[in-house]
Amino acid sequence: MSNNLRFKTSKFIDETYRVSFKFNNKTYFGFKGDTLASALLANGIHLVGRSFKYHRPRGIMTSGSEEPNAIIQLHDNSSRTEPNVRATEVEIYEGLVASSQNCWPSVNFDIGGINNLLSPILPAGFYYKTFMWPASFWEKYEYFIRKSAGLGKSPKVVDPDIYEHNYIHCDVLVIGAGISGIMAAKMAAKNGFKTLLVDEKSYLGGSSIYDNSEFSKINNQLTSSWLEKEINEISKLENLEIKIRTSVAAYHGYNFLLARESLTDHLPINQRDNKVRHRLLKIRAKKVITATGSIERPLIFDNNDRPGILLSSAIKKYIDLYGVACGENNVLFTNNDTAYETAMSLIQRGIRINAIIDNREQVDSKICYEVEKNNIKIYKGFSVVDTYGYRRINKISIMKLSKDGQTVIGDKTKLTCDCLGLSGGWTPAVHLFTQSGGKLKFREEDQVFIPDVYPSDQISIGSCNGDFGLNEIIKNTLSSLKKFLNIDNSEYKTLEIISGLNQSKRNIWLLPSDKTIGKTKSFVDYQNDATSKDIKLALREGFRSIEHVKRYTTTGMGTDQGKLGNMHALGIISETAGTKMGEHGTTTFRPPYTPLTFGTIVGRNVGEFFDVFRRTPIHDWHVKNSAEFENVGQWKRAWYYPKENENMYQAVQRESKAARDSAGILDASTLGKIDIQGTDASEFLNRVYTNAWSKLAVGKCRYGLMLNEDGMVYDDGVTTRLGENHYIMTTTTGGAANVLGKLEDYLQTEWPELDVYLSSVTDHYATISVCGPNSKKIVSKVIPDLDYSDEKFPHMSFKNAKIGNIKCRVMRISFTGEQSYEINIQANFGKSVWEKCMDAGKDFNITPYGTETMHLLRAEKGFIIVGQDTDATLTPIDLQMDWIVSKKKYDFIGKRSLYRSDTIREDRKQLVGLLTENPEEVLEEGAQIVSDVKKSPIEMLGHVTSSYYSPNLKKSIALGVVKSGKNLLGQKLIIPMENKNINVIVADPVFFDKEGKRLNA
Amino acid sequence: MFLINCPFCGEREQSEFKAGGEAHIVRPKQPTELSDDEWAEYLFMRKNIKGVQFERWNHIHGCRKWFNMARDTSNDQIKAVYKMGEKPPVK
């Protein structure tokens, strides 16, 4: 540690607590209270990374969340590794490990640096222009670009940290704990508002907390001392909650905000176990006070990006807060008074200032006179035109500015320095305000955008509202807060404020150079290496909107969203195009204000909670019997039950055969079940299904097809009439929630006169379907008290029954074409009844089958699966299901659409059966269907929707949709595959037991 | 994220609701008597305006009731919520 750079007098640094850390594999020391940036600077390290495009050496530029350059990889090669972390925000702790990004093989020698020499041929839009053509070249470039570009490495293993989400409700949220934020929090809390104060930093007070200048005083006390007492006072207020290390990421409408509270990032790794790392706060505030301060602007001139060039305010903060000098030979370059505050801080510590370069001709505030009195040379009306030094600045050259500021004149003077502070004035941090939907206005006199129209109950105060002098900040903060909170008592009766600063500024967005612009590199966006030249090129090429210029040049597109340079980009555009500021729009700041890790965003929704799934009451049995599962909607459904070494195909063939030869059992609990009651229930069903329902007798079941109003098939299922005014409807597994929603919609909005009530009872019942020639024998063993004769209990009917004392419903309905019985029983008895059935079926080789076998069996029967054989483009007529569309009913949902000019076309895609010429060949679902492979382009007639090898028919069967399919029966079509064409014959979609004899066998 | 004042439950967060498209489009009582064009007008044509728009919303994770909302699409301000069948209380 260089003793020349550290001043052990800061009360924010604990000099008794030494902390060691590693940067680029070398060990350094800092103190508790340091950020990684301040500790590196104390060690004389400025060069911390390489720029994104040209790989230019870059140093620490700022002292906060606006940092564009010093973005590093934290925790090398560990599960916690994190890219793009701002060294200026990382609080150091014992054992911290960090390294530079964007450089290979090392930060001091970087291969990509060659891009800097190639920069004349790497203008804005270079990537777009070059790699667009020829397309095949992209693959060749890509390897090199990916290796040399990119921002850091993402972690490759599971994040070990815990994250959580919290909701907070408050009367007043104050964002930013600078001087105006502290005052706001005190006034709100003392006047009975439940208040939350958040600040992204680890301390309260903002930049005023280290303002020890004699030139800005409150009640004759140093600003820092006065503010310290205020902070002390508010920390005792009961009505006020204070959260530090809490960065507001997003400000949405209706005063809904997201903030990240960082809880362990400042702790040594071994103290983080079992603690929450970040908390994502979801804040709903009645009123929001934004006091986010302002960000100092850099100045835009040739080579303004070398390590050792910092914002002037950052130099001041490193000295006053961390006790760290950024250089031993300083030069400040400014267009306003604030750099003189930095000068006074340096003078107080006895740090050398070689010169101050001031764009202004006239410098006449108290603080400037004081600096001059200390024998500091001030070059008034001058500008820096170039800088020198590769890994660290060592010289600058300056020239006199012409009267209009458009050119530089006279001789070039060279000055040595190892640190250059820039002050281009201040940009209000309006990011959150604009995120909330606020409209900005442009203030000509000092060239800033400030809040104008508030979209919700909120206010901006302090320098984010464009008040920069201490006097204006305090005066305006008090008056606007009184109005905003509707209070008389401000808590601040007599505040006497002394401010030695003047607000004069000479704003020149792009400083002139003695070189032509083509020969300069004046960086506007440091992180993305966008220069003034790039912006001018974009304008020359015809881009006008700031949003287009931004994308073309990548200005403001980095992880810092251009917090430093966006204003200059706007300024250069308006100067070049000769338009007014704001005329081209201001760029949109999007959440998050600073990047969030994915962990913070997902919170506890990781692992098994990432996407929770629903289990049937029989799930555990399936698991125990080695079922493979498939996801259907949110459900886990048993897919097939492989035995020993069976693969899926073998298992499904065995299950399908067993179900037709003797008996199969299926867990159908996931089917949607809607209980429908009311005196108009029959009429309601008449209106929602395509077929007629009024004449369905009590105790009978009927299959129904539901359409959308556009005539397309929406859902299907069997509905049973339980009583005169009582039905139970089943829906597809995936469609259950939507069907209920749709029915409710019609009931509440179109037919409120109908007396009908709907309840979802899907979870209330377990549904066990036993099918096959022996199903009757099995079910009659489980439920002996029923008459199973075809006369008393025919196909498509239902009976109330009991298993022991437990009531259940038995439906004789079939989705397989076999005789089957469906037992519906209270969910918690599902598993035991399933086991009873298994037991009863032992002698009949009862075989549990999953969804895959169910699909195969129904395909043999040509039954559709909504969503597999249909998409939202098929009518019942297209599906050859004309029989289910009532001709007599006056109306039902979708009826009118069935004879629109488009739906009656003969050449619509229609569902057909497909048989391969070679019966052993199984088609691929989704494969295209054509008739002529020689014609170019080949006409696509349709595609295969379902395809299986049928063990019962001993041949391959498929369903598909084909243009004019109904008329192609018996004709040959072709399925072109990657390396062969497969011939198929169009067939009837019902392949098995067309007469339905097996239902009553 | 809006705060929506459900006419049946009171103020709740938007995540409890589902938007259901334009309001005040009445399903024709006698669809069979409509021409293709008239039916298409009902079926497909929807407004997409910048300004106050009348919408249907469903308190899907609450009372499951449908209701109407007048919302300014340019700034998401909710001008009114009102029950199905009621006339919009704002213009």
Ligand SMILES: [Zn+2]
């Ligand atoms: Zn409700």
